[in-house]
Amino acid sequence: MEILRLPVLDDNYVFLLFDPATKTAAVVDPAVHAPVLEALADRDATLVTIFNTHHHGDHVGANAKLRAQFPDVEIYASEADRGRIPGQTVALNEGDRVSFAGYEAEVFFVPGHTRGHIAYYFAPQANPAGNLETGDLETGELFCGDTLFAGGCGRLFEGTPAQMLDSLSKFRSLPDSTRVWCAHEYTESNLRFALTVDGKNRALSDRAIAVRAMRSRGESTVPSTIGLEKETNPFMRWDDLAIQALLETSDPVRAFAKLRGRKDMF
Numbered sequence: 001m002e003i004l005r006l007p008v009l010d011d012n013y014v015f016l017l018f019d020p021a022t023k024t025a026a027v028v029d030p031a032v033h034a035p036v037l038e039a040l041a042d043r044d045a046t047l048v049t050i051f052n053t054h055h056h057g058d059h060v061g062a063n064a065k066l067r068a069q070f071p072d073v074e075i076y077a078s079e080a081d082r083g084r085i086p087g088q089t090v091a092l093n094e095g096d097r098v099s100f101a102g103y104e105a106e107v108f109f110v111p112g113h114t115r116g117h118i119a120y121y122f123a124p125q126a127n128p129a130g131n132l133e134t135g136d137l138e139t140g141e142l143f144c145g146d147t148l149f150a151g152g153c154g155r156l157f158e159g160t161p162a163q164m165l166d167s168l169s170k171f172r173s174l175p176d177s178t179r180v181w182c183a184h185e186y187t188e189s190n191l192r193f194a195l196t197v198d199g200k201n202r203a204l205s206d207r208a209i210a211v212r213a214m215r216s217r218g219e220s221t222v223p224s225t226i227g228l229e230k231e232t233n234p235f236m237r238w239d240d241l242a243i244q245a246l247l248e249t250s251d252p253v254r255a256f257a258k259l260r261g262r263k264d265m266f
């Protein structure tokens, strides 16, 4: 399986999963249709699946147009988002399994940014066709929408700090090598904030320097990895003693709420 990153709008990423063996594709959170259709045409691919993480327009905006072009496309989204996802055909809950081209993903229910947010996790697995030299998923692949960002997390539009902490805890237990495909390029400003609450973290300051250089060259900082986020993202470090001391609380939910509040004002 190949994963393509399509930069769209101001700072969104649409991800296209392409299986060369079957010439089929899936798309994660299609904000707009034109670049998706172009990428499909370039590969002579048929779109069979849309994976939506949540109902916001910059994640579902192209569902209808893509469905018009590919009437058999399956549109996966959260059970809790029923009625808010254009063309939804399958409603998903925590622990459900979905597949694309024989590759299997697990669904995590991760409310916080919105009340119905879900994420899709492909654990490392062999190429299901088994007869190609490439196509194995050697690392896990996490499509997490607007829940976890590189260096940050989504705003709490419909959920509580306790819910978001619980959602991010699910990601924290994934293997460190898991790649994090988040839906926006927010990393540079996220890390500027992170330095205000975790400035003595050497891994964080090194990352901030590297990311600034990458962005000045116009490079993408996505995907990240779970390991890097656990080391440098304050929203994955609510139990870090230095951060808790700065926030004057040892309660994880209070620490997380204070962090999110500071970021909202940043």
Ligand SMILES: [Zn+2]
Pocket (backbone or CB within 6 Å): 054, 056, 113, 146
């Ligand atoms: Zn959103």
